[in-house]
Amino acid sequence: xxxxxxxxxxxxxxxxxxxxxxxxxxxxxxxxxxxxxxxxxxxxxxxxxxxxxxxxxxxxxxxxxxxxxxxxxxxxxxxxxxxxxxxxxxxxxxxxx
Amino acid sequence: xxxxxxxxxxxxxxxxxxxxxxxxxxxxxxxxxxxxxxxxxxxxxxxxxxxxxxxxxxxxxxxxxxxxxxxxxxxxxxxxxxxxxxxxxxxxxxxxxxxxxxxxxxxxxxxxxxxxxxxxxxxxxxxxxxxxxxxxxxxxxxxxxxxxxxxxxxxxxxxxxxxxxxxxxxxxxxxxxxxxxxxxxxxxxxxxxxxxxxxxxxxxxxxxxxxxxxxxxxxxxxxxxxxxxxxxxxxxxxxxxxxxxxxxxxxxxxxxxxxxxxxxxxxxxxxxxxxxxxxxxxxxxxxxxxxxxxxxxxxxxxxxxxxxxxxxxxxxxxxxxxxxxxxxxxxxxxxxxxxxxxxxxxxxxxxxxxxxxxxxxxxxxxxxxxxxxxxxxxxxxxxxxxxxxxxxxxxxxxxxxxxxxxxxxxxxxxxxxxxxxxxxxxxxxxxxxxxxxxxxxxxxxxxxxxxxxxxxxxxxxxxxxxxxxxxxxxxxxxxxxxxxxxxxxxxxxxxxxxxxxxxxxxxxxxxxxxxxxxxxxxxxxxxxxxxxxxxxxxxxxxxxxxxxxxxxxxxxxxxxxxxxxxxxxxxxxxxxxxxxxxxxxxxxxxxxxxxxxxxxxxxxxxxxxxxxxxxxxxxxxxxxxxxxxxxxxxxxxxxxxxxxxxxx
Ligand SMILES: Cc1cc2nc3c(=O)[nH]c(=O)nc-3n(C[C@H](O)[C@H](O)[C@H](O)COP(=O)(O)OP(=O)(O)OC[C@H]3O[C@@H](n4cnc5c(N)ncnc54)[C@H](O)[C@@H]3O)c2cc1C
Ligand code: SF4
Ligand code: SF4
Numbered sequence: 001x002x003x004x005x006x007x008x009x010x011x012x013x014x015x016x017x018x019x020x021x022x023x024x025x026x027x028x029x030x031x032x033x034x035x036x037x038x039x040x041x042x043x044x045x046x047x048x049x050x051x052x053x054x055x056x057x058x059x060x061x062x063x064x065x066x067x068x069x070x071x072x073x074x075x076x077x078x079x080x081x082x083x084x085x086x087x088x089x090x091x092x093x094x095x096x097x
Numbered sequence: 098x099x100x101x102x103x104x105x106x107x108x109x110x111x112x113x114x115x116x117x118x119x120x121x122x123x124x125x126x127x128x129x130x131x132x133x134x135x136x137x138x139x140x141x142x143x144x145x146x147x148x149x150x151x152x153x154x155x156x157x158x159x160x161x162x163x164x165x166x167x168x169x170x171x172x173x174x175x176x177x178x179x180x181x182x183x184x185x186x187x188x189x190x191x192x193x194x195x196x197x198x199x200x201x202x203x204x205x206x207x208x209x210x211x212x213x214x215x216x217x218x219x220x221x222x223x224x225x226x227x228x229x230x231x232x233x234x235x236x237x238x239x240x241x242x243x244x245x246x247x248x249x250x251x252x253x254x255x256x257x258x259x260x261x262x263x264x265x266x267x268x269x270x271x272x273x274x275x276x277x278x279x280x281x282x283x284x285x286x287x288x289x290x291x292x293x294x295x296x297x298x299x300x301x302x303x304x305x306x307x308x309x310x311x312x313x314x315x316x317x318x319x320x321x322x323x324x325x326x327x328x329x330x331x332x333x334x335x336x337x338x339x340x341x342x343x344x345x346x347x348x349x350x351x352x353x354x355x356x357x358x359x360x361x362x363x364x365x366x367x368x369x370x371x372x373x374x375x376x377x378x379x380x381x382x383x384x385x386x387x388x389x390x391x392x393x394x395x396x397x398x399x400x401x402x403x404x405x406x407x408x409x410x411x412x413x414x415x416x417x418x419x420x421x422x423x424x425x426x427x428x429x430x431x432x433x434x435x436x437x438x439x440x441x442x443x444x445x446x447x448x449x450x451x452x453x454x455x456x457x458x459x460x461x462x463x464x465x466x467x468x469x470x471x472x473x474x475x476x477x478x479x480x481x482x483x484x485x486x487x488x489x490x491x492x493x494x495x496x497x498x499x500x501x502x503x504x505x506x507x508x509x510x511x512x513x514x515x516x517x518x519x520x521x522x523x524x525x526x527x528x529x530x531x532x533x534x535x536x537x538x539x540x541x542x543x544x545x546x547x548x549x550x551x552x553x554x555x556x557x558x559x560x561x562x563x564x565x566x567x568x569x570x571x572x573x574x575x576x577x578x579x580x581x582x583x584x585x586x587x588x589x590x591x592x593x594x595x596x597x598x599x600x601x602x603x604x605x606x607x608x609x610x611x612x613x614x615x616x617x618x619x620x621x622x623x624x625x626x627x628x629x630x631x632x633x634x635x636x637x638x639x640x641x642x643x644x645x646x647x648x649x650x651x652x653x654x655x656x657x658x659x660x661x662x663x664x665x666x667x668x669x670x671x672x673x674x675x676x677x678x679x680x681x682x683x684x685x686x687x688x689x690x691x692x693x694x695x696x697x698x699x700x701x702x703x704x705x706x707x708x709x710x711x712x713x714x715x716x717x718x719x720x721x722x723x724x725x726x727x728x729x730x731x732x733x734x735x736x737x738x739x740x741x742x743x744x745x
Contacts, residue, residue: 014327036148036157037330037337038273038298038654041104054654057330059337060373061158062484066253076484079328081369084377084511086490086500089394089461096393 015079017058024073025049031064031074040064103652108302109593117143117269118572119565120308122276122293122343125154126554127545127561128314129259130206134565135312136266140572143306144268145295147275147338147657151260155316155335155546160252160554161383161479162239163217166207167200171231171238171245174422176200177727179246182424182436188685189701189720190356191524192550194532197726198563199556206558207248214258216251223474227466228411237470240385240438242414244422249470252478252554273298275657276315276342278588279350280305280580281538288351290541291578294588296660301653303589307580309540309572312564315343316546317527318668322519322621323366324614326607334365334374334522338661341521343547345664347528348671353537353707355549355718356526357675359686362623363514365522371505371512375479376486378458378504379511380441383475383482385426386413386467388459389441390501391452396459402437410463413439457501472497517622524550526675529705532723532733533571534564537707540575542568549703566737592660595648603649606659612640613662613669621669625676626691633673640666671706678704678715 018031018040032040032050039054060078068074119135121128124146132144146153165183167176180197211217218235219225229238229249237249263270280292290311295304318341319333330337348354365374380387388410389397399407401417416423416438423438432438460468477487495502505511527549534542544564545557595603620633645663650656681696682689702717723729731738 017330034149034152036153038148039330044102044104056326056328057337057658059330059481060485061152061336061481062488063152063158065484065488066158067152076489078373078376078485078489079331082331082373084372084505085503086495087457087503088499089390089457089459089501090499092390092392092394092457092501 013055015055015058016052017055017060017077017079018052018064019075019077020049020052021073021075022049024070026070026073028069030067030069034063034067036061036063105299105653107653108297108300109596109653111300112303112305114305114307115143115269115271116307116577117141118309119143119568120292120306120311121145121314121565122311123147123154123314123316123547124150124270124272125314125316125339125545126156126256126557127547127564128154128312129256129263130558130561131312131314131542131544131565131568132268133259133262133266134562135569135572136263136268138566138569140569142266142268143271143308144263145271145274145276145293145306147273147298148336149272150263150270152256153336154256155339156252156480156554156557157256157336158253159478159480159483160255161249161475161482163203163207163248163250163252163555164553165196165200165246165555166203166248167246168204169207169236169246169248170234171236173244174246180726184721186424186433186436187524187550190359190550190683190685190703191720192530192548193721193723193726194530195534195548195551195556195560197730198534199553199559201730202559202563203555206555206562207250209562210255210258210558213262215255217248224466224470227470228414229466229470240414240426241416241423243416246422249475250478251474252480253483271295271304274304275660276346277592277660278346279311279538279541280307280584281350282578282581284539287539288537289539289578290350292580293346294585296592296657297653298657299653301656305580305585307577309575309577310568311541312561312568313343313347313528313536313541313543313547314545314561315339315341317341317525317551318344318521318665320610320614320665321521321669321672322360322517322614322617323363324610325369326611329607329610332366333520338657340661340665341668342661342664344527344671345667347536347538347541348667348708350538351707351709352541353529353705354526354671354675355529355703355705356686357671357706358679358688358704359521359524359526360519360672361522361687362516363518363520364510366512366514366520370514370518371510373481373485374511375476375482376490377511378456378502380458381426383479384458384471386410386439387471388462389504390457390459392455392457393453395452396462397441397452397456399439399441401439402434407439410467456504458504459501460497461499461501468497517618519617519621519623524552527551529703532729533567534560535567535571540571542571592656594646595650595656595659598647598649600649600651602647604644604647605649606655606662609640609644609648609659610662610665612644613637613666617669617672621673621676624689624691627677630673630677634670637666637670637673674713675704675706678706
C-alpha cells in the first residue's frame with residue numbers, strides 16, 4: 001500500500017490482538033474456522049493469509065493459536081493496558097533490606 | 098483482498114427449513130452434552146451454534162476445576178449435603194434442582210467425557226505422591242483435600258472430545274448460525290415451542306428449524322452495564338457473542354424468568370479496569386492457595402474461618418477445626434461460616450500500615466507440586482490461559498520460581514470498578530425450570546448458565562445431559578407442528594430491517610450498546626430507586642420504538658452483532674422490571690432499594706416474571722419450591738437410575 005493511500009485509509013485500532021506472520025502462514029484458514037467470535041475473514045486470493053477484520057471483538061481465548069499448524073504463524077497479544085506486571089522477588093527483598 | 102467485497106455469498110433472500118426431533122440451541126458445554134444425550138436416546142438431533150461448536154462457549158478454551166462432583170469415588174460428602182450448603186450459602190436463593198443434578202450426575206458426566214477422549218486423571222504420573230492426588234485413581238483435587246469433591250481437570254481436552262462424540266453419534270451441527278427467535282404454537286392456555294429461526298452469520302441466509310422439543314443452551318446476558326466500543330470483546334468475562342440472546346427470545350415467547358433483579362458489582366471484566374482473568378496476582382480459583390506477599394516481600398498469612406493463623410501450606414487445604422468441609426478457599430463471595438475456607442488475612446490490617454502495596458502472588462515458596470499444579474497445569478487448562486497467560490508469560494520470561502505477579506484488586510477482582518458498573522455473575526437470574534428442566538413453555542428445556550442461579554462447567558455438563566434426556570423423552574410423545582407463516586415473516590422483517598437504512602444517518606451496534614449500558618448505569622445502579630427504574634424503562638422503550646428502526650449493519654457479521662444488541666435491550670428491560678417487582682433489600686440477591694427494609698426470612702421468595710403478549714405477569718414461589726431433593730430427583734429419573742450411568 002502506498003503511504004498516501006495508507007494515510008487516507010487508516011485508523012489504528014485500540015488493540016492489535018492477532019498478529020499473523022505472512023511469511024510463515026500457509027493460509028489454511030484453521031484460525032478463521034475456529035474463532036467463535038468470527039473476527040477473521042479468509043484472504044481474498046488462494047494462498048493469502050487471513051485478514052483480522054474486527055480486532056476489537058477478540059475475546060483473547062487463544063483458540064486460533066492452538067489450532068494453527070505452523071509454530072509462530074499467529075500470535076495473540078493483550079493490549080498494553082491489559083498487560084500485567086511481575087517482578088523478581090529477590091528485587092523486592094533487596095530494595096527493602 | 099479487494100477491500101470492497103465481502104468474502105462470503107450474501108444470501109439475505111435465501112431460506113432453508115430443517116426438521117428434527119430434538120433441537121439444541123447453542124453448542125457450548127450444556128448444548129453439546131444435551132445433544133449427546135438426546136442422540137444416544139435414538140433421536141434425530143440438530144445443534145445450532147453461533148460460533149464453531151468445536152471450541153465455542155465459555156468452556157471452549159478450557160476449564161481447570163470441576164466443582165461439586167460429590168459422587169466421585171474419593172468424595173466424602175453427599176450430593177444432599179453439598180446442595181444444601183449451596184442453598185444455605187445463598188439464603189435459599191439458589192437453584193436446588195439444577196445444583197442437585199450437578200452434584201448427583203457430575204461425576205457420571207466426567208467419566209463419560211473421559212470415554213470421549215477428555216483427560217480427567219494424571220495419567221502421566223506427573224504429580225505422583227502429591228497431597229492433592231489420589232494415587233490409585235490418579236484423580237487430582239482442589240481446595241478441600243480431605244473431602245475431595247472438586248477435581249482438577251485438563252479441560253482444554255473436553256470440548257474437542259465432545260465434538261468428536263457429536264459427529265460419531267450423527268448429530269447434525271449447524272455452525273455460524275445465530276438463533277434469533279423461538280417458534281411457538283398455542284394449545285389452549287399453553288404455549289409450545291415447536292422450533293426456532295436463525296440467520297447465518299456470514300451469509301445472512303435465513304433458517305427455519307422445526308422440532309418436537311428444543312433445549313435452550315445459550316448461556317446468560319452480558320454487556321448490560323459494561324461496554325467498550327473499542328474493545329467490546331474485553332467488556333465482559335464470557336465470550337463476545339454470549340450476551341444472552343436466549344433470554345431475550347425466551348422473554349418474547351413468554352418464558353418465565355426469576356431472580357433477574359440480581360446483579361453484582363463488576364468483578365471479572367477485562368476492559369480498562371481489570372486484567373486478563375487468571376493473569377494477574379490473586380489467590381483464588383485457579384490460583385488457590387498461592388502465597389500472597391506485600392511490596393516488601395512479607396508474606397500475608399492465611400487464617401481459618403475463626404481467624405487462627407495457618408502455619409503450613411498444607412493447612413490451607415484442610416477444613417477448620419470442627420468444620421466438616423469447605424467449599425472454596427476464601428470468602429470470594431462472602432461464604433457463610435459453615436463452608437468458609439482458609440483465606441489470607443483481611444486487608445483492613447494492611448490499611449493500618451501493616452503491609453505495603455502493591456501485593457503480589459508468590460508461587461516460589463510453595464511446595465513444588467503445588468507450584469507446578471498452579472503454573473503449568475491449572476494455568477494452561479483454565480479457560481483463556483493456555484496461550485495468553487501460560488505461553489505468552491513464559492515466552493516473556495515469567496518464572497514462577499523467581500517472579501511474583503502483581504495484584505490489581507482484592508479477592509479475585511483484578512481491578513476496581515465503579516458502583517454503577519454491574520454484571521450478571523455469581524448465580525444470577527435466568528430461566529425458571531421444573532424437575533424436568535423444562536420451562537413454562539412446553540417442549541422448551543433449559544440447561545447450563547441459561548438457568549436461574551447457575552454457574553460452572555460441571556453444572557452445565559450435568560444439566561445439559563439431563564435436559565437432553567428429558568427433551569428426548571418429551572419428543573417421543575410429541576407431534577411435529579407447522580410454524581405459522583406470519584411468525585416467520587415477522588421475524589424476517591425484524592432481523593433484516595436494518596439493512597435498508599442509510600449508513601450515513603444510522604446508528605450502529607456499538608452506539609446502541611453504549612446507550613443501553615449508560616442507561617442501565619444511570620437508572621439501575623447499585624442502589625435501585627423506583628423512580629429511576631421507571632425512567633430507565635421509559636428510555637429503553639424509546640430505544641425500542643424509535644431507535645431500533647434507525648440502525649444499520651454493513652454485512653451479516655455486523656448484523657449479528659446488531660441483533661445481539663437488540664437482545665441486550667430486551668434483557669435490560671427484564672432486569673428493570675424485575676428490579677421494580679422486588680420491594681425489599683436482599684443481601685443474597687445483592688439487591689438494595691432506596692428507602693426499603695431488609696427482607697425477613699419469611700419474605701424470601703422467588704419473584705417470577707413473564708411477558709404474556711406484552712402484558713407483564715408476576716407470580717411468586719417459596720425459594721425451596723422444589724421439595725425434597727433426593728425424593729423428587731429419584732421420582733423423575735427412574736430410567737436413568739436403572740442404568741445409573743451414561744450408556745450408549
Ligand atoms: C475464562 C473462563 C474460565 C472458566 N473456568 C471455569 C472453571 O474452571 N470451572 C468451572 O466450573 N467453570 C468455569 N467457567 C464457567 C463455565 O465455563 C461455564 O459455566 C460453562 O461453560 C457454561 O456452559 P453453557 O453451555 O451454559 O454456556 P457456554 O459454554 O458459554 O455455551 C453457550 C453457547 O451458546 C452459543 N450461543 C449464544 N447465543 C447464541 C445464539 N443466538 N445462537 C446460537 N448459539 C448461541 C455460544 O456461541 C456458546 O457456544 C469459566 C468461564 C470462563 C469464561
Ligand atoms: S483469540 Fe479467540 S477470539 Fe481472538 S481471534 Fe483468536 S480465536 Fe478469535
Ligand atoms: S491457522 Fe495459522 S497457518 Fe493457518 S491461516 Fe491461520 S495463521 Fe495461517
